[in-house]
Amino acid sequence: xxxxxxxxxxxxxxxxxxxxxxxxxxxxxxxxxxxxxxxxxxxxxxxxxxxxxxxxxxxxxxxxxxxxxxxxxxxxxxxxxxxxxxxxxxxxxxxxxxxxxxxxxxxxxxxxxxxxxxxxxxxxxxxxxxxxxxxxxxxxxx
Numbered sequence: 001x002x003x004x005x006x007x008x009x010x011x012x013x014x015x016x017x018x019x020x021x022x023x024x025x026x027x028x029x030x031x032x033x034x035x036x037x038x039x040x041x042x043x044x045x046x047x048x049x050x051x052x053x054x055x056x057x058x059x060x061x062x063x064x065x066x067x068x069x070x071x072x073x074x075x076x077x078x079x080x081x082x083x084x085x086x087x088x089x090x091x092x093x094x095x096x097x098x099x100x101x102x103x104x105x106x107x108x109x110x111x112x113x114x115x116x117x118x119x120x121x122x123x124x125x126x127x128x129x130x131x132x133x134x135x136x137x138x139x140x141x142x
Contacts, residue, residue, distance in 0.1 A: 005066035005114070006059055012080045012110065012129075013055035018087055019132060020051040020103055027096040040097050041123035047100035060115045072119040075126035076110065083133040095135075102132050 005009075027044040030036035036044070062069070069076075106128035115120035 006063035007061035024048045044096045073122040079126035079129035086133040
């Protein structure tokens, strides 16, 4: 039985939340060791909360608007799987400020694509999620 749009969106946002959780953990560590200014810590922390809110919004919008995600949006699921793979090899990232911006962009794009599904929107969202994965891989401190 195919997954509903809400179920698929929960899967996608779970991975994005995991990236955000790791980013926030690193922000705390960086702040404790004075590697992150208080101003940057606040920026990351505020974006973290926005990321959580956007994840919730994406699920709510999917549940209220779509019985299932259109096939055109399959690229988002593929991109999410790539991000999930990237997260498996990461213990920490070195630039939480940059990562928080990219995560927020990806989630905003996801919400917009759910509200107005289109192939172009799905492609943009998938690209934003892939960019998060690339950023994580580039910023890895193993």
